[in-house]
Amino acid sequence: MRPRRAALFITCLSDTMYPATGRAVVTLLERLGVAVDFPLQQTCCGQMHFNTGYAAETIPLVRRFVRAFADSEVVVSPSASCVGMVRDAYPRVAALAGDAGLAREVAALAPRVLELTELLVNHLELEDVGAFFPHRVTYHPTCHSLRMLGVGDRPVRLLRAVRGIDLRELPQAAECCGFGGTFAVKNADTSIAMVTDKVRAVLDTGAEVCAAADNSCLMHIGGALTRQRAGVRTLHLAEILAATER
Amino acid sequence: MSDPTVPDAPFPQAARVALADSQLRRNLGHATRAIRAKRADAVAELPDWEQLREAGRAIKERAMRHLDTHLLELEAAVTAAGGVVHWARDAQEANRIVGDVIAAHGADQVVKAKSLTTEELGLNEALAARGIHAWETDLAQLIIQLSDDMPSHILVPAIHLNRAQIRELFRRRLDEAAPDLSDDPGELAEVARRHLRRLFLETRVGISGANFAVAETGSVAVVESEGNGRMCTTLPEVLITVMGIEKVIPTWQDLEVYLQLLPRSSTAERMNPYTSLWTGVGEHDGPGEFHLVLVDNGRTNVLADELGRQALHCIRCSACLNACPVYERTGGHAYGSTYPGPIGAILTPLLRGVDEAASLPYASSLCGACYEVCPVKINIPEVLVHLRRRVDKHDPERAAMRALARVFASRRLYEAAQRSGRLGQRPLARSGRITRLPGPLSGWTAARDLRPVAPESFREWWLRERG
Numbered sequence: 001m002r003p004r005r006a007a008l009f010i011t012c013l014s015d016t017m018y019p020a021t022g023r024a025v026v027t028l029l030e031r032l033g034v035a036v037d038f039p040l041q042q043t044c045c046g047q048m049h050f051n052t053g054y055a056a057e058t059i060p061l062v063r064r065f066v067r068a069f070a071d072s073e074v075v076v077s078p079s080a081s082c083v084g085m086v087r088d089a090y091p092r093v094a095a096l097a098g099d100a101g102l103a104r105e106v107a108a109l110a111p112r113v114l115e116l117t118e119l120l121v122n123h124l125e126l127e128d129v130g131a132f133f134p135h136r137v138t139y140h141p142t143c144h145s146l147r148m149l150g151v152g153d154r155p156v157r158l159l160r161a162v163r164g165i166d167l168r169e170l171p172q173a174a175e176c177c178g179f180g181g182t183f184a185v186k187n188a189d190t191s192i193a194m195v196t197d198k199v200r201a202v203l204d205t206g207a208e209v210c211a212a213a214d215n216s217c218l219m220h221i222g223g224a225l226t227r228q229r230a231g232v233r234t235l236h237l238a239e240i241l242a243a244t245e246r
Numbered sequence: 247m248s249d250p251t252v253p254d255a256p257f258p259q260a261a262r263v264a265l266a267d268s269q270l271r272r273n274l275g276h277a278t279r280a281i282r283a284k285r286a287d288a289v290a291e292l293p294d295w296e297q298l299r300e301a302g303r304a305i306k307e308r309a310m311r312h313l314d315t316h317l318l319e320l321e322a323a324v325t326a327a328g329g330v331v332h333w334a335r336d337a338q339e340a341n342r343i344v345g346d347v348i349a350a351h352g353a354d355q356v357v358k359a360k361s362l363t364t365e366e367l368g369l370n371e372a373l374a375a376r377g378i379h380a381w382e383t384d385l386a387q388l389i390i391q392l393s394d395d396m397p398s399h400i401l402v403p404a405i406h407l408n409r410a411q412i413r414e415l416f417r418r419r420l421d422e423a424a425p426d427l428s429d430d431p432g433e434l435a436e437v438a439r440r441h442l443r444r445l446f447l448e449t450r451v452g453i454s455g456a457n458f459a460v461a462e463t464g465s466v467a468v469v470e471s472e473g474n475g476r477m478c479t480t481l482p483e484v485l486i487t488v489m490g491i492e493k494v495i496p497t498w499q500d501l502e503v504y505l506q507l508l509p510r511s512s513t514a515e516r517m518n519p520y521t522s523l524w525t526g527v528g529e530h531d532g533p534g535e536f537h538l539v540l541v542d543n544g545r546t547n548v549l550a551d552e553l554g555r556q557a558l559h560c561i562r563c564s565a566c567l568n569a570c571p572v573y574e575r576t577g578g579h580a581y582g583s584t585y586p587g588p589i590g591a592i593l594t595p596l597l598r599g600v601d602e603a604a605s606l607p608y609a610s611s612l613c614g615a616c617y618e619v620c621p622v623k624i625n626i627p628e629v630l631v632h633l634r635r636r637v638d639k640h641d642p643e644r645a646a647m648r649a650l651a652r653v654f655a656s657r658r659l660y661e662a663a664q665r666s667g668r669l670g671q672r673p674l675a676r677s678g679r680i681t682r683l684p685g686p687l688s689g690w691t692a693a694r695d696l697r698p699v700a701p702e703s704f705r706e707w708w709l710r711e712r713g
Contacts, residue, residue: 016667023707147613147617176615180612186258190572191689222695
């Protein structure tokens with residue numbers, strides 16, 4: 001299946017704090033011949049509530065998400081974590097709600113919700129998306145993209161095909177940055193110890209950009225980098241793939 | 247007596263102590279990184295590793311479904327082979343049974359093979375109260391006992407100590423240690439060996455745990471590296487094995503799966519050096535009397551939890567501890583229980599009730615590294631979230647989460663919140679960064695800036711450009 005249309009599931013975080021990522025996804029997909037819809041009824045997938053133990057509060061958000069994207073043939077998102085929430089946890093939320101109708105709607109929708117690199121590599125069968133990004137970059141493979149969605153090296157294959165890029169391998173790359181949603185606040189000390197090691201690994205690469213396929217992890221790593229005045233910026237993978245030679 | 251599986255302090259507080267201990271951070275970081283790499287190599291050798299994991303999961307799942315039948319079958323087989331089976335509802339009952347057997351033989355000391363279950367029960371302390379000294383014989387467990395410390399790892403209880411610290415301990419506590427003892431591992435092991443040999447030869451009662459018990463044959467398996475466990479199970483006249491009821495597997499053939507999964511996952515070995523298997527009592531060799539104590543101590547409650555019961559599949563390999571980025575930095579003591587690390591973060595609240603360990607389900611970033619390495623595919627992140635649902639929620643977090651859920655449930659409120667966030671952050675945001683947040687959120691800004699709300703949200707851009 002080579003989709004010609006995709007609905008963008010932007011995530012509340014990127015919508016509110018990282019709009020450039022959303023604009024980049026639109027630019028990139030349109031360049032690749034995929035028309036983009038943006039269902040305006042979408043808000044938040046409910047991951048923070050669900051993972052913090054607030055299941056009852058998550059149920060209306062799942063209903064809302066399923067309604068917002070019911071008519072979309074393919075849904076694409078620049079967040080492995082939020083896609084993982086839909087594919088992995090939504091069936092459980094529906095079961096907890098005791099709502100068989102919702103469970104059916106979730107079962108029908110969840111497989112159509114794709115993380116950006118899944119859409120690009122699996123469905124559009126692309127690795128070279130025609131990007132140009134003449135910078136030194138290191139890539140942090142986020143936990144949920146690796147271990148929940150199993151995207152493997154797809155993001156790295158996409159990055160390798162970017163012209164001008166100097167891609168540096170990140171030591172201990174698969175280790176969590178310590179974000180973990182409310183974990184970063186509830187267990188702030190442990191979380192800080194983790195991100196400190198992640199930042200050290202990023203700095204060891206000599207990269208000027210730390211990229212990832214999820215803005216939540218980048219918000220965490222980036223927050224530590226700017227606090228330390230490290231002179232390294234964070235950038236969502238989509239923004240690198242959207243960049244072209246003018 | 248305090249329950250060794252119930253934490254004294256909430257995890258964030260206990261972790262703070264560990265995080266500040268530079269020696270501990272170094273010892274643990276070094277050890278876990280090394281074992282992680284070795285495990286990955288050992289696992290990569292087997293082309294059918296994923297099938298083995300699935301078999302390991304499936305056998306345990308089935309065994310749990312018919313646990314009552316398997317336990318009765320085990321009891322019958324052990325009894326037929328000349329052993330005595332005891333049933334213990336809780337720690338107190340188990341400790342009393344063990345103490346009574348020892349007392350019946352008039353013994354005032356026992357040698358112990360490494361056993362987590364007896365740690366969970368607080369057996370040593372209970373025996374001490376009856377005037378019986380229990381000698382730990384696993385080298386690391388001996389180190390823990392001599393230093394009046396708590397184990398910090400399932401497999402390597404003294405992982406938080408290095409050899410210089412162990413040398414000091416031996417010089418202080420063991421008569422066999424010469425004043426000029428060095429920290430050479432060979433010399434340290436020799437001191438322990440001399441200390442233990444004497445105990446093995448003069449002690450009449452041995453105590454062990456069990457890695458597996460085979461229902462159809464009544465055989466008990468203990469898997470270890472040192473051979474000291476085998477000394478405990480073969481030299482004394484009386485052997486008492488204490489095992490959790492979840493350790494039973496239906497058939498002899500099932501062992502094949504676990505004897506492949508366990509060593510590669512725990513010590514990154516193809517095969518562990520010592521696998522001891524015995525069935526009841528032998529006529530010519532080994533202990534003349536064998537007691538098997540089957541312990542519940544909360545396990546039946548775990549079994550009643552449809553999602554949580556997979557925690558009972560655990561074969562105590564400790565791969566999840568070694569893989570866990572939280573454990574690597576906090577060590578085992580922060581979990582405050584016999585069972586530390588990711589498996590402990592679910593097992594402790596499951597066994598004792600979430601109210602007794604409400605901070606443990608949150609002691610994880612849900613990164614999934616534990617689930618990825620688990621040889622029996624326990625979905626630890628799934629169970630953590632499941633347990634978080636059962637934790638009593640309190641304000642202000644509860645109020646904030648509810649308010650936020652209401653905002654997310656309405657497009658109008660959500661868009662209004664984006665706009666008011668932009669205004670509200672003005673006093674906080676400086677040159678594109680929020681450097682200080684109030685109240686419970688201050689933990690974030692203790693070492694990290696926060697990204698402010700963007701001047702124009704994505705949806706505002708979309709409506710302006712495409713709307």
